[in-house]
Amino acid sequence: MSEKKKKVVKSIKIDVEKCNGCRACEVACSAFHATPKYSTNNPGRARIQVIHEPLKDIYVPVYAGEYTEAECAGRDKYVIDGKEYDECAFCRASCPSRDLFKEPDSGLPLKCDMCESDPPLEEPLCVQWCLADALTYEEREEEVEEESEEVEDMEVGLESLIDKYGLDKIVDTVTRIAESKKA
Ligand code: SF4
Numbered sequence: 001m002s003e004k005k006k007k008v009v010k011s012i013k014i015d016v017e018k019c020n021g022c023r024a025c026e027v028a029c030s031a032f033h034a035t036p037k038y039s040t041n042n043p044g045r046a047r048i049q050v051i052h053e054p055l056k057d058i059y060v061p062v063y064a065g066e067y068t069e070a071e072c073a074g075r076d077k078y079v080i081d082g083k084e085y086d087e088c089a090f091c092r093a094s095c096p097s098r099d100l101f102k103e104p105d106s107g108l109p110l111k112c113d114m115c116e117s118d119p120p121l122e123e124p125l126c127v128q129w130c131l132a133d134a135l136t137y138e139e140r141e142e143e144v145e146e147e148s149e150e151v152e153d154m155e156v157g158l159e160s161l162i163d164k165y166g167l168d169k170i171v172d173t174v175t176r177i178a179e180s181k182k183a
């Protein structure tokens, strides 16, 4: 029988109406994840991207989600205020069909980690820097299965990354990230 345990689920609520497209969230995120931390601020490395349509004042922040090896077979079209958006515009996945949410140097997938750090931040950096209050950080408790399943998921993810990029590249990247966390 599987054991249940409590887990804190973190989320960021996005109020698209309040987003003014300033892109401070992208800058803050990329600076936080730079090596060493805060040494550069290249929005191309951010784990959040603001999809924008300046002529219609439409700005939609999108967070980097899971890496996926397969492209979608079917896609969605969005029309907002009469403007039709690219089929993949609001997708959170890092996937082979586009360059979004990929580390520009290595091509490794980027994923929002909620600014994981030690000691933990009170709020993720993008939320702190969103002066328009378009981003709101929330935490809630949920019951989940014991950790063994999460570890299995992680192993499956790691194996697919090793298949795609090779073990040496993954080890280099993990070492670099571990060093930046210590900095
Ligand atoms: S910092 Fe806030 S207002 Fe600025 S682009 Fe990001 S979500 Fe939008």
Ligand code: SF4
Binding pocket: 028, 029, 030, 032, 046, 047, 048, 063, 064, 111, 112, 113, 114, 115, 116, 124, 125, 126, 127
């Ligand atoms: S929560 Fe942190 S990692 Fe995620 S997009 Fe915001 S700044 Fe980047």
